[in-house]
Amino acid sequence: MTELERKVAEFLSDRAETHAVDFSFENAGGGFRIHAAGLARVADAIRQQRIRVCSGSLPHGAGGQYHQTANRVGLDSERFPRDRNGKAIVLHEAVHALMDLSNVVAATRLSDEAAAYLTQVIYLYYKGRRNFSASTLLQAAYDVAVQSGIIDPPTQIIQRGVRISWHWYAPLRQAIQNHDLYNQIGWLALTGANGVPLVSQHPCTL
Numbered sequence: 573m574t575e576l577e578r579k580v581a582e583f584l585s586d587r588a589e590t591h592a593v594d595f596s597f598e599n600a601g602g603g604f605r606i607h608a609a610g611l612a613r614v615a616d617a618i619r620q621q622r623i624r625v626c627s628g629s630l631p632h633g634a635g636g637q638y639h640q641t642a643n644r645v646g647l648d649s650e651r652f653p654r655d656r657n658g659k660a661i662v663l664h665e666a667v668h669a670l671m672d673l674s675n676v677v678a679a680t681r682l683s684d685e686a687a688a689y690l691t692q693v694i695y696l697y698y699k700g701r702r703n704f705s706a707s708t709l710l711q712a713a714y715d716v717a718v719q720s721g722i723i724d725p726p727t728q729i730i731q732r733g734v735r736i737s738w739h740w741y742a743p744l745r746q747a748i749q750n751h752d753l754y755n756q757i758g759w760l761a762l763t764g765a766n767g768v769p770l771v772s773q774h775p776c777t778l
């Protein structure tokens with residue numbers, strides 16, 4: 573395990589960092605939940621080297637990526653991020669890893685992305701960020717967080733355990749599909765999650 577992997581696993585299993593994140597998306601395939609226990613399972617899989625964390629060059633405009641078939645998280649630096657924005661990107665990719673690890677085959681790719689952006693926003697809000705207007709995707713995720721009752725701006729309380737219906741997070745899926753990074757993704761295209769093997773994966777080469 574590399575130093576980067578050790579630090580990512582430590583972060584993902586630190587409930588003080590992740591406990592604010594707890595929501596469910598409902599859909600025809602049964603939906604799924606994103607919360608600290610799931611992120612801790614990703615940390616365990618990284619420690620077992622079933623999921624690897626690699627650094628290297630990423631597609632233009634992307635802060636990170638997750639390779640579903642190679643079971644690898646890609647980050648842009650071999651140094652673990654110190655700032656909340658960088659850590660939020662680690663969480664974003666960990667959500668994709670969790671979807672793969674949990675074999676969530678009935679969810680759509682846009683739901684998978686929506687869960688990752690919503691997780692980023694909940695974490696950033698928890699860490700004190702209040703303005704998301706610099707990013708159309710984070711702003712769309714913030715709007716869903718407020719409208720669904722996860723974030724209550726007047727009291728600044730983060731509600732855990734909220735279940736969000738397919739209809740309620742449609743604007744976030746639409747904002748994602750409208751973005752250059754994702755506009756080739758079909759509205760109902762499925763995740764393609766194929767699980768994570770029990771055996772260790774090869775070392776990183778992005």
Ligand SMILES: [Zn+2]
Pocket residue numbers: 664668685688
């Ligand atoms: Zn993503």
